Amino acid sequence: MSHPLITKLEQHGPLSGEEKQVLQQITSQVTTYKAHEEVVPEGSTQSHSSLVLKGFAARHQHLTDGKRQITAFHIPGDFMDLHSFLLKTMEDGVGALTPCTVAAVPHSDLREITKNYPYLTRVLWLTTLIDAAVHRTWIMTLGRMDARNRVAHFLCEMHDRLEAVGLTKDHGYDLRITQQELSDAFGLTGVHVNRILQELRGEGLITSHGKTLIINDWEHLQKEGHYNPDYLHIRQKIERD
Amino acid sequence: MSHPLITKLEQHGPLSGEEKQVLQQITSQVTTYKAHEEVVPEGSTQSHSSLVLKGFAARHQHLTDGKRQITAFHIPGDFMDLHSFLLKTMEDGVGALTPCTVAAVPHSDLREITKNYPYLTRVLWLTTLIDAAVHRTWIMTLGRMDARNRVAHFLCEMHDRLEAVGLTKDHGYDLRITQQELSDAFGLTGVHVNRILQELRGEGLITSHGKTLIINDWEHLQKEGHYNPDYLHIRQKIERD
């Protein structure tokens, strides 16, 4: 079976055999989590970074009054906290949304990479820069789009990210996320997300049966969400030297 | 005069004489911009990254319907687009909010650094990770805080960031940003930002005379904005080796 991290990094340019071996090596310590388990606790200090091999996870922050905001979704191939390598303390925690398989990569290994593998360092850095670009786009959607737009945008983004790691089929994909969880990502209430999803379904833009989501009218949904996939930098190459 | 980038990076650990010299060298090409000038055009491809030496700048995105969202503010010592080094295309542009002095750092110089200066590479990487942490916090404020909270949070954040580069005085700082620009950062309308600022002034939490902003009741403002500065990672050390 292919390694999701290697697949993801090779989007941006070929890796040498040695580099692949290193990646294979540092991701050999694997743990599994149940749905809703906390993978990285809010406010904890990490000595390793976690990589999703299978399943969905979400990074989130809590307000003192109990409100919750999801700041990022993580799919296979994503580091959930590569930044903990340099940042150490996690202001936001990561929870498993579905059952997850996760590799724990020791920070010491990452430090060795930065010393001896400049190209790997740059690609890993690249992935964190793409994360930041995704964050900025979320800021845009939260700040300036209404509920319909946000939901549409999200469904498009998720499609393209999953497609990049081969987890879509005919514009459809598994989305085992509750409407409550979605609402915590969109900055809305569960009730309102529900109404919006019904609207989109009613207009024939999407079909959803709880677990599987199908985008019936990609063109229109894209327009509805002001969606432009450039910010994901999928398959963007970087130079080796 | 001290170099804002060196000051900023030395927060996280001492730099060697050679490293400082390298930084000095790569930031020697300086340009100035007038207020409201576009420093990095939206959608452009860059061959250098821009560093703010003096003044305020803002990164922003536009929606097709003309709505605008500011995704980040940049103050002296900040790279506005270090990510363009690896990402190349800028989905969001950067505009000068006040007159600005900016250094253009060639990407080729940055690539050399990643090859020959592992520690510098890590600190630079660190700054982009902190940017991402700030983004996540903005996502939180946009998604789950109301207008009052957001404004309060922003005023606290700005204080601490400016303080870290020595641009505050007694809980006061220069904020030459129009209410319209602020509203584009908060995801609100200018009118509403105006009303909120009046509230905060009326309650004695802040004083503002257009250009200068003074926080009179730090404790209370902090609470109002659910503010916790940890995510800024100010003065957080990282290991040299």
Add this chain to the structure above:
DNA sequence: CGCTGTCTTGAAAGGACTCAACGCCGGTGG
């Protein structure tokens, strides 16, 4: 001293929230 951009203010409209209640489905245990 006039101009232009920014700040202020008011009233009405609207999108999203709140609070509840109900139905549905899958999992669990008898």
Add this chain to the structure above:
DNA sequence: CCACCGGCGTTGAGTCCTTTCAAGACAGCG
């Protein structure tokens, strides 16, 4: 194999925060 249980999705009505649309006051600058 079926009945119960709990989480999740769905609905409705009323409320509230923020927007919209104007118009007027103010201040800095040429």
